Amino acid sequence: MNYQEGQNHSFLEATARERANLLVDEGSFTELLGPQDRMTSPHLPALGEAVSFDDGVVTGVGRIGTRPVFLISQEGRFIGGAVGEVHGAKMAGIFRLALEAYEAAAKAHPDNLDLYRPAVVISFETGGVRLHEANAGLLAHAEVMDLIQDTKGKLPVISLIGSKVGCFGGMGFVAAATDAIIMSPQGRLGLTGPEVIEQEMGKEEFDASDKSLISRTTGGKHKYIMRDCNILVEDKVADFRRALCELLAQPYEKVCACRRIGSYELVKEQMDLVALAAELNPGDAKDVWRYYGNEHPEQLPELETAEFLRVVHRRPKEVR
Amino acid sequence: MALQHLEFSYPGIPGASIPDQWFHSGVVGSGDMEVLLTRKEQQGKVTVKVCTPVRGFEQVWDKVLERFVLESGCGDLELEINDNNATPFVVGLRLRQALQDARGGELA
Amino acid sequence: MESMIGRGRDAISMIVDPDSFTENRVGEAQVPEGYGPGAVVGTASLNGRPVTILANDAQAVNPRFPVVYFGVIGMEEAYKMASAVYESILADRDKPVGEKRPLLLIVDTPGNGPGKVEEIFGMNKATGAYQLALAEARKAGHAVIAMVIGRAISGAFLCHGLQADHILALPKECGTMIHVMPLTSISRITKMDIERLEELSQESPVFAAGVDFFYRLGGVEEIVPAPEGMRDALARHVELVEALKREGHYEQTGPWSRGALGAERGGRTTRPEVLRRMAEEFAAVSSSYLA
Numbered sequence: 093m094n095y096q097e098g099q100n101h102s103f104l105e106a107t108a109r110e111r112a113n114l115l116v117d118e119g120s121f122t123e124l125l126g127p128q129d130r131m132t133s134p135h136l137p138a139l140g141e142a143v144s145f146d147d148g149v150v151t152g153v154g155r156i157g158t159r160p161v162f163l164i165s166q167e168g169r170f171i172g173g174a175v176g177e178v179h180g181a182k183m184a185g186i187f188r189l190a191l192e193a194y195e196a197a198a199k200a201h202p203d204n205l206d207l208y209r210p211a212v213v214i215s216f217e218t219g220g221v222r223l224h225e226a227n228a229g230l231l232a233h234a235e236v237m238d239l240i241q242d243t244k245g246k247l248p249v250i251s252l253i254g255s256k257v258g259c260f261g262g263m264g265f266v267a268a269a270t271d272a273i274i275m276s277p278q279g280r281l282g283l284t285g286p287e288v289i290e291q292e293m294g295k296e297e298f299d300a301s302d303k304s305l306i307s308r309t310t311g312g313k314h315k316y317i318m319r320d321c322n323i324l325v326e327d328k329v330a331d332f333r334r335a336l337c338e339l340l341a342q343p344y345e346k347v348c349a350c351r352r353i354g355s356y357e358l359v360k361e362q363m364d365l366v367a368l369a370a371e372l373n374p375g376d377a378k379d380v381w382r383y384y385g386n387e388h389p390e391q392l393p394e395l396e397t398a399e400f401l402r403v404v405h406r407r408p409k410e411v412r
Numbered sequence: 413m414a415l416q417h418l419e420f421s422y423p424g425i426p427g428a429s430i431p432d433q434w435f436h437s438g439v440v441g442s443g444d445m446e447v448l449l450t451r452k453e454q455q456g457k458v459t460v461k462v463c464t465p466v467r468g469f470e471q472v473w474d475k476v477l478e479r480f481v482l483e484s485g486c487g488d489l490e491l492e493i494n495d496n497n498a499t500p501f502v503v504g505l506r507l508r509q510a511l512q513d514a515r516g517g518e519l520a
Numbered sequence: 521m522e523s524m525i526g527r528g529r530d531a532i533s534m535i536v537d538p539d540s541f542t543e544n545r546v547g548e549a550q551v552p553e554g555y556g557p558g559a560v561v562g563t564a565s566l567n568g569r570p571v572t573i574l575a576n577d578a579q580a581v582n583p584r585f586p587v588v589y590f591g592v593i594g595m596e597e598a599y600k601m602a603s604a605v606y607e608s609i610l611a612d613r614d615k616p617v618g619e620k621r622p623l624l625l626i627v628d629t630p631g632n633g634p635g636k637v638e639e640i641f642g643m644n645k646a647t648g649a650y651q652l653a654l655a656e657a658r659k660a661g662h663a664v665i666a667m668v669i670g671r672a673i674s675g676a677f678l679c680h681g682l683q684a685d686h687i688l689a690l691p692k693e694c695g696t697m698i699h700v701m702p703l704t705s706i707s708r709i710t711k712m713d714i715e716r717l718e719e720l721s722q723e724s725p726v727f728a729a730g731v732d733f734f735y736r737l738g739g740v741e742e743i744v745p746a747p748e749g750m751r752d753a754l755a756r757h758v759e760l761v762e763a764l765k766r767e768g769h770y771e772q773t774g775p776w777s778r779g780a781l782g783a784e785r786g787g788r789t790t791r792p793e794v795l796r797r798m799a800e801e802f803a804a805v806s807s808s809y810l811a
Contacts, residue, residue: 107439108439122805122809124798124801124802125794125797125798125801126436127436127446127448128434128436128448129797129801130448130492131790131793131794131797132494133790134789134790135724135726135727136415137414137415138414138720138723138724139710139712139720139727140414140415140465140712141415141465141710142415142440142463142464142465142494142495142496142497143415143440143463143494144439144440144446144494145436145446145448145492145494151798153802153805153809155809158811160809160810167439169439169440169441169442169444170439170440170441177726177788177790177791178790178791178794180791181779181790181791181794181795182794182798184779184795185794185795185798185799186798188795188799189798189799189802193806193809193810196810197810200810200811201811208811220675221674221700223700223701223706223709223710223727224706224710224727225726225727226674226699226700226701226706226726226727227699227700227725227726227727227728227733227734227737227739228726228737228782228787228788228791229700230674230677230678230682230700230739231682231737231738231739231775231778231779231782231788232791233678233682234651234678234682234683234775234778235775235776235778235779237648237651237652237655237678237683237775238655238683238774238775238776239776240652240655241652241655241656241659242659244656261675262674262675262678264644265644265645265647265648265651265675265678265679266648267644268642268644268645268648268649269648269651269652281644282639282643282644283632283634283638283639283643283644283647283675284632284633284634284635284638284639284643288634289634289635289636289639292587292634292635293587293635293636297636298636309636309639309640310639314640318640318641318642320642320645352642352645353645353648353649353652354649354652355606356603356606356607356610356653358649359599359602359603359606359649359653360603362595362599362642362645362646362649363596363599363603365641365642366595366596366599366641366646368641369585369595369637369640369641370584370585373584373637374637374640377640380640380641
């Protein structure tokens with residue numbers, strides 16, 4: 093597949109390596125700790141589980157315009173994109189390199205840093221911790237959260253969510269902690285997987301096999317209405333890339349303004365939202381959509397993305 | 413229970429390797445596999461290492477691999493395969509794709 | 521040995537100076553009574569110094585969010601804890617490192633709120649917000665120490681515990697549980713015999729449930745032999761962490777330091793190799809990316 097063809101492909105169907113190559117400028121991607129390093133999981137063989145040379149995540153560096161872009165791209169086909177020791181260390185490694193690159197850029201270009209400021213881009217496709225090496229995966233999540241805090245005030249971290257597995261478990265809050273989130277309507281973002289909610293609340297309250305319910309609760313359109321997704325795009329590689337490039341063309345402060353958590357002020361805003369949750373006690377996400385002024389919420393899931401963006405009412409910044 | 417490691421070797425065509433030092437293809441999804449092809453000057457030999465959770469199919473692997481080497485006309489290569497329950501049909505398909513892409517210089 | 525499961529409030533009294541705990545008050549802020557009842561926040565003193573307390577209350581149920589009981593951290597709970605952290609940072613913003621109030625996390629939680637309303641409004645943000653607040657406090661120079669007294673399960677432990685500078689735990693004889701999933705569930709999902717998994721977990725601490733395995737992975741700094749020892753151990757670790765921070769050794773505290781500890785104790789030996797090789801490979805191409 094060549095670069096131009098690849099841009100027209102579905103983001104949902106693209107492999108992690110395709111996404112990594114196609115999101116940055118043509119030919120600019122260098123994979124770090126790629127398959128030729130054969131860095132497979134040391135823990136899976138004893139459990140009789142298949143291994144992969146990249147441990148389910150493609151990591152590397154590319155360019156968008158003048159800026160270095162440090163990429164993490166998860167592969168959902170390999171054990172659901174779950175995070176084990178190697179996978180987690182590769183994520184942490186990318187953040188470390190990006191932070192070092194920031195220091196270098198800040199020194200070399202103090203006057204026009206925005207032109208050279210590195211970025212971290214995560215193309216999520218994961219259910220969180222990999223059970224087969226659960227403890228190592230858990231510790232890696234904490235490291236990534238710590239490193240995200242280190243990036244604050246220095247470089248943007250951008251989440252792309254539009255792959256089959258979605259972004260759940262611990263990686264759900266990792267995504268929430270990043271600066272900006274780009275999703276397609278097919279993207280899924282949450283903390284607790286549908287099966288666990290069903291187990292907790294009963295099938296009458298939450299039927300994990302109901303695909304449209306899952307979509308209404310965790311999908312890109314819902315997250316866009318709630319302002320938990322900043323930019324909603326079509327399920328096309330080129331559309332994700334365009335949104336990413338446009339976002340990175342903004343001054344850093346503009347990207348930071350996309351955050352939903354990460355300061356006392358934002359926590360207070362979220363607390364207002366939680367008060368609203370208690371008050372509305374919605375039986376379905378549609379109740380919240382209606383509350384925010386969408387008169388025919390049942391029609392929203394069916395709309396084409398462009399039409400949806402034209403007619404939808406989102407939550408106002410002041411929550412109510 | 414642990415993963416199974418298998419090794420095979422076939423006579424191939426000297427010089428019929430791939431243009432780059434190495435080439436990678438595939439994803440270790442369920443019922444799928446990845447392969448890493450490496451140039452190796454070894455009198456045309458094609459050596460193969462397979463890592464798989466499935467036991468007791470050495471002869472099937474041998475047949476599929478032998479046929480691939482013969483039909484594709486490759487040589488001076490090492491193949492390293494991580495398998496996750498791929499069928500013989502899928503294995504053959506993935507290997508042919510990988511070699512074709514490696515020779516065509518396509519984007520991974 | 522005495523179990524502390526479900527006794528977060530008892531643990532607070534065992535740890536802080538007698539009668540020094542003021543609930544719901546941190547810095548200038550007063551948390552409304554009854555808000556986020558599954559979490560206990562407030563100010564106490566430890567050897568005469570003010571400390572912020574963040575604990576779970578396993579006896580409480582949240583009337584507004586019914587999935588919050590038994591120590592579950594729901595949306596209100598997580599934001600209540602995050603607010604207490606930000607108030608602590610604000611209150612001591614002009615104090616030097618070493619004089620900023622320590623944050624003590626008393627950990628006994630089985631999970632984050634697993635409900636439909638939680639997903640609609642974004643439970644992932646709530647737990648993420650608390651973690652970012654803790655990381656900010658740590659980097660601002662506060663000593664953040666976690667004491668696992670009961671259950672520290674998966675995402676809830678990430679939320680409330682794993683962002684600390686140092687993590688201490690009572691031994692398994694006290695009923696302490698640290699894991700992502702019990703071995704029985706791992707056995708069901710991976711379709712492996714429980715006996716075989718138990719055998720394997722002796723060789724590798726990476727998937728097994730238990731305090732000792734987390735110790736070997738560097739996830740727990742120290743196992744405190746009995747509940748009576750909690751107070752002194754916490755005070756000692758506050759001093760240790762503050763000493764490191766005064767010297768600027770922030771990387772020897774917090775999640776990053778647990779990576780080094782995990783390698784040292786033989787539990788996570790591949791991680792450093794991954795980091796080293798990535799840095800090496802980037803160095804080889806960096807000139808074409810860093811203008």
